[in-house]
Amino acid sequence: MRPIAITGLGAVSACGLGADRLWRAARDGHSAVGEVLFPRIHRQQVKQMARIADADFATLLETAKPRFQDRTAILGIAAAREAVARAGLGPEDFGERCGVVVGSGLGGAETIEQGYIRFVEDPASRSDVMAIPKLMANSTASWIAMSFKATGPTLCISTACSSATQSIGLAADLIRAGIVDRCLAGGAEALLIDGAFAAWEALHVMTTSHCRPFSRERNGMVLGEGAGVVVLESMEAAEARGATVLAELVGYATNADANDLLRPDPVGATTCIRKAVDSSGLDPSRIGYVNAHGTGTVANDLTETTALRTVFGDAFDGLAVSSTKPIHGHALGAGGALEFIVTVEALRNRIAPPTINFLGVDPKIGFEPVPNVARPFTADAAMSNSFAFGGINASLVVALPGRG
């Protein structure tokens, strides 16, 4: 596929405000996971999560409109502002030639929850008149479009953990199709609140100890929250305004298992990864790093390993694979964007961030995913994967400028 320029990155996560905080935490293996207790959960079993520090959120609130914006939108707007500033975009770069594709799994989870609590506790009270515009899943995308007067297509992809990865992929497709010159793309999620967390607990996919992707003794994932937004542009548009190209998006594929709502399917994941590599035109051996979906559940990590081993073949042994989820948490609808940003920085620095909490090789998986400490790699391309509940897979391939 024709390369697309990546010219801006922005992130808000439990690692702090800014893509650089996210990258440094990922590189150094500094986990933002900590204990959070929810007063409304009667018997909270899982206490570990990667929640944005109160002080960081307070900083974001200084320029936010909380009466009109759910926490999700506040995170998304902050990430978009950073990405736009880094890309050096001015008012003349938006308008109808700029699109917005920003996804979310649940949308305004906090607004939904607060609305129901208020309604149940006091049905006679007045509902939050802004509840609907705050909680709708496209609220974040629309706020970003409004913030910059981006009047091209604004879309919100809601495909659970694949939302942001598909958003970035679709944004590249829109640019390649000539529909827009540039896009702000990514995802936002903020559902670390009592009711939503209790619902996640009920699925029994979260660990009560530590998230340790691909490791022996792994027993579940750890949730996170945040937002990631990137600026994508056609190479011509980036060149025309003299932008610095951080990396190029050179491959993308997405597909569906159409099999089981929860259980991942190695056939679907393998096909997706293979198609993404094929679309890049790169031999798999040219890809040096994979930021895995790597949730730390038994099923995902086994499926993903099978898929990677099948597609990369002989090149698999030299491939640096890691999951950075134990550091920033699984941010669901924002996860793919945070991890894409980590992948771009990993490639630019040629450092594969570590999979922390790794205890040792699981004999069923049979490999070490950059265990515990970062390591350098030499290749010019890298990959980021997302595999969602609902059986939706998405993979992105990035390359250093001119190396795709």
Place this chain on the structure above:
Amino acid sequence: MAEGAEKGEDLRRSLLAIVAEEGMVKDRTIGVDDQLADLGIESADFVMILMAIEEKFGVYVPVDESLTEAKTVGELLDVVVAHIEEHRRQQVAS
């Protein structure tokens, strides 16, 4: 005996009833040697079973390797009993 305090064979009988009920096994007469796949117990049923166990025994059983390895009803019970016993030991300790 108090609800959720069963031990030994009583505990296994109690768990067996939960597996039959939550796994929506049709005739409800299941034995420890039955294959979970033959009973039609799939990923979503596992979650229902684990939730019911958590409600009754107060123990959180994550979907770990030992659980995904369980092929028969008896193997599933072994994993759950181990979690319940570990949970009770921790409660005594604290």
